[in-house]
Amino acid sequence: MKIVADKPRMLTDTPLHYCPGCAHGIVHKLVAEVLDELGKVDGAIGVVPVGCSVFGYKYFKCDVLEAAHGRAPAVASAIRRVVNPDNMIFTYQGDGDLASIGMAETVHACMRGENITIIFINNGIYGMTGGQMAPTTMPGEKATTCVYGRDPKVNGNPVRMCEMLATLTGPAYIERVSVYDVPHVNKTKAAIKKAFQMQMEKKGLSFIEVVANCPTNYHMTALESMQFVKEKGCEFYPLGVYKDITKEEK
Amino acid sequence: MKKLWKGNEAIAEAAVAAGCRYFFGYPITPQNEIPEYLSWRLPEVGGAFIQAESEVSAINMVYGAAGAGARCMTSSSSPGISLKQEGISYIAGAELPCVIVNIMRSGPGLGGIQPAQGDYFQATKGGGHGDYHPIVYAPCSIQEFVDITYSAFDIADKYRTPVMIIGDGMLGQMMEPAEIPPMRDLSTLPDKNDWAACGHSDGIPRIINSLRIEADENEEFNLRLFEKYAVIAQNETKHEYYEIDDAEIVFVAYGSVARICKAAVVELRANGIKAGLIRPITLYPYPTDAVAEVAKKDCVKKFITVEMSMGQMVEDVRLAVNGLKPVEFYGRCGGNVMMPADLVKYVKEGK
Ligand SMILES: Cc1ncc(C[n+]2csc(CCOP(=O)(O)OP(=O)(O)O)c2C)c(N)n1
Numbered sequence: 001m002k003i004v005a006d007k008p009r010m011l012t013d014t015p016l017h018y019c020p021g022c023a024h025g026i027v028h029k030l031v032a033e034v035l036d037e038l039g040k041v042d043g044a045i046g047v048v049p050v051g052c053s054v055f056g057y058k059y060f061k062c063d064v065l066e067a068a069h070g071r072a073p074a075v076a077s078a079i080r081r082v083v084n085p086d087n088m089i090f091t092y093q094g095d096g097d098l099a100s101i102g103m104a105e106t107v108h109a110c111m112r113g114e115n116i117t118i119i120f121i122n123n124g125i126y127g128m129t130g131g132q133m134a135p136t137t138m139p140g141e142k143a144t145t146c147v148y149g150r151d152p153k154v155n156g157n158p159v160r161m162c163e164m165l166a167t168l169t170g171p172a173y174i175e176r177v178s179v180y181d182v183p184h185v186n187k188t189k190a191a192i193k194k195a196f197q198m199q200m201e202k203k204g205l206s207f208i209e210v211v212a213n214c215p216t217n218y219h220m221t222a223l224e225s226m227q228f229v230k231e232k233g234c235e236f237y238p239l240g241v242y243k244d245i246t247k248e249e250k
Numbered sequence: 251m252k253k254l255w256k257g258n259e260a261i262a263e264a265a266v267a268a269g270c271r272y273f274f275g276y277p278i279t280p281q282n283e284i285p286e287y288l289s290w291r292l293p294e295v296g297g298a299f300i301q302a303e304s305e306v307s308a309i310n311m312v313y314g315a316a317g318a319g320a321r322c323m324t325s326s327s328s329p330g331i332s333l334k335q336e337g338i339s340y341i342a343g344a345e346l347p348c349v350i351v352n353i354m355r356s357g358p359g360l361g362g363i364q365p366a367q368g369d370y371f372q373a374t375k376g377g378g379h380g381d382y383h384p385i386v387y388a389p390c391s392i393q394e395f396v397d398i399t400y401s402a403f404d405i406a407d408k409y410r411t412p413v414m415i416i417g418d419g420m421l422g423q424m425m426e427p428a429e430i431p432p433m434r435d436l437s438t439l440p441d442k443n444d445w446a447a448c449g450h451s452d453g454i455p456r457i458i459n460s461l462r463i464e465a466d467e468n469e470e471f472n473l474r475l476f477e478k479y480a481v482i483a484q485n486e487t488k489h490e491y492y493e494i495d496d497a498e499i500v501f502v503a504y505g506s507v508a509r510i511c512k513a514a515v516v517e518l519r520a521n522g523i524k525a526g527l528i529r530p531i532t533l534y535p536y537p538t539d540a541v542a543e544v545a546k547k548d549c550v551k552k553f554i555t556v557e558m559s560m561g562q563m564v565e566d567v568r569l570a571v572n573g574l575k576p577v578e579f580y581g582r583c584g585g586n587v588m589m590p591a592d593l594v595k596y597v598k599e600g601k
């Protein structure tokens with residue numbers, strides 16, 4: 001019998017705890033598929049955040065460290081010094097983790113140009129703690145700590161991480177992608193692959209932002225939430241490559 | 251061979267000799283010589299140094315390097331150690347071995363950069379959140395700093411626990427003759443392959459984690475942690491008695507203050523007053539039995555705990571003495587240091 005679809009070798013058999021329709025599951029699978037295809041599961045080290053993906057260590061079948069909230073880039077930077085340069089190191093972080101409490105760790109790992117890959121799930125909300133405002137919640141978007149919608153005058157403005165980090169010399173590759181439909185899932189996979197390939201070639205830090213959903217805290221169905229990501233999320237957070245030193249080299 | 255070493259640099263070289271190859275830190279006085287020294291020294295021996303963006307980041311780098319199986323350390327001074335507490339709690343929760351040095355300055359807040367001992371509670375009672383204790387050493391000379399730093403990495407590995415070494419600006423900045431032990435042969439360091447997340451290819455994931463979301467699982471972990479602490483207390487508790495045999499007045503002091511107390515003991519004895527000193531070398535586990543034994547002796551009239559703080563260790567002394575004898579407290583703080591003559595006067599005149 002011909003196998004046409006299979007679970008990536010890098011995922012364990014543990015059932016995912018994510019809400020139905022949540023992008024976390026999709027991106028987990030993509031990361032695992034890419035490392036499988038690159039033959040880089042062996043020796044891979046993941047650093048998972050505090051957030052809905054805190055249990056990443058139950059799903060990724062490789063060595064994993066569960067970092068304190070926001071500190072994954074610092075943890076990964078140190079591991080980079082310790083292990084073989086050929087080992088793939090990635091962090092997997094939400095927007096509260098990466099762009100709020102861990103902003104300093106993120107920016108400085110990027111400034112140092114660490115040879116690691118950062119997978120950044122931007123769902124515009126604090127998923128795990130129940131839908132509070134995130135550093136990426138869009139103006140007008142509702143959250144449990146801005147119940148009338150984010151008012152920049154009251155709540156401050158959201159941050160566009162790719163644009164900001166692209167101003168730094170350190171990162172090698174920065175791309176923003178989304179997973180609201182199959183073509184975009186495929187594009188996301190290609191971006192993650194490129195990111196790890198850059199790491200394999202020791203080009204420096206690669207940063208993939210995934211504009212993602214949180215149906216539970218958007219109070220939407222899975223489908224509605226993906227529609228929201230497509231129409232609103234990707235309008236505010238334009239998809240594309242923000243930095244690619246291999247292009248600059250040419 | 252003995253050489254003249256500055257305290258902070260001696261700590262740094264002792265760490266290198268012990269096989270530590272990774273250091274993560276952030277500048278703060280009066281410990282700067284440790285990161286400065288290791289920034290050039292570690293690359294010489296095949297290691298690495300990162301000047302982190304903050305103490306929060308530095309301790310989380312320690313979490314990463316220790317989690318990947320490396321001998322690593324960080325150092326800081328009081329305000330920076332406050333920032334490290336999150337990471338220290340995670341390190342304790344994930345049972346990772348590492349060494350943390352605190353060259354204390356005065357507080358609270360930004361305080362001052364003069365010597366102080368106001369971080370005793372923070373160091374010994376956990377500091378960060380949750381039920382845990384690092385092992386805490388308080389050396390009193392540069393040679394002792396060297397010897398304790400050298401063995402601290404082995405202790406940390408043996409028990410898979412953070413070890414904290416505390417001194418103060420005086421010990422960090424002064425120079426004394428000290429001998430650095432021989433360089434450890436790295437092939438003799440403990441094998442961490444069965445648990446360290448350093449990128450295995452045998453299909454068995456190594457997980458470094460402190461999340462235990464089930465109450466029973468987390469309680470079981472806490473119980474096991476404290477069983478470990480009981481073993482540590484049994485094996486590693488250290489103290490020094492000085493002129494204790496016939497002592498009537500017993501000072502209790504650690505670190506540089508213990509040296510000041512020794513000078514006071516000599517002076518008091520020259521004046522016909524039988525004084526002695528108990529010097530805890532480990533502050534956690536606390537040498538409770540060593541203090542309790544002395545408290546039982548008939549000749550002992552009272553204890554005087556001497557600290558560069560408003561009185562922190564004195565609480566552990568009172569617990570150990572358990573009402574058998576009076577326990578008084580003499581302290582200076584804010585960066586001021588008592589003189590032996592101050593202690594002599596206090597004993598003679600009660601103030
Ligand atoms: C120091 C600290 N502060 C706060 C929390 C509580 N907390 C847990 S998850 C989380 C937010 C996670 O949101 P995000 O990073 O956006 O990830 P998501 O859950 O949306 O995937 C917070 C604030 C914590 N665990 N530690």
Ligand code: SF4
Nearest residue numbers: 019022052127214215
């Ligand atoms: S709360 Fe949101 S981010 Fe978390 S698993 Fe559910 S849908 Fe996903």
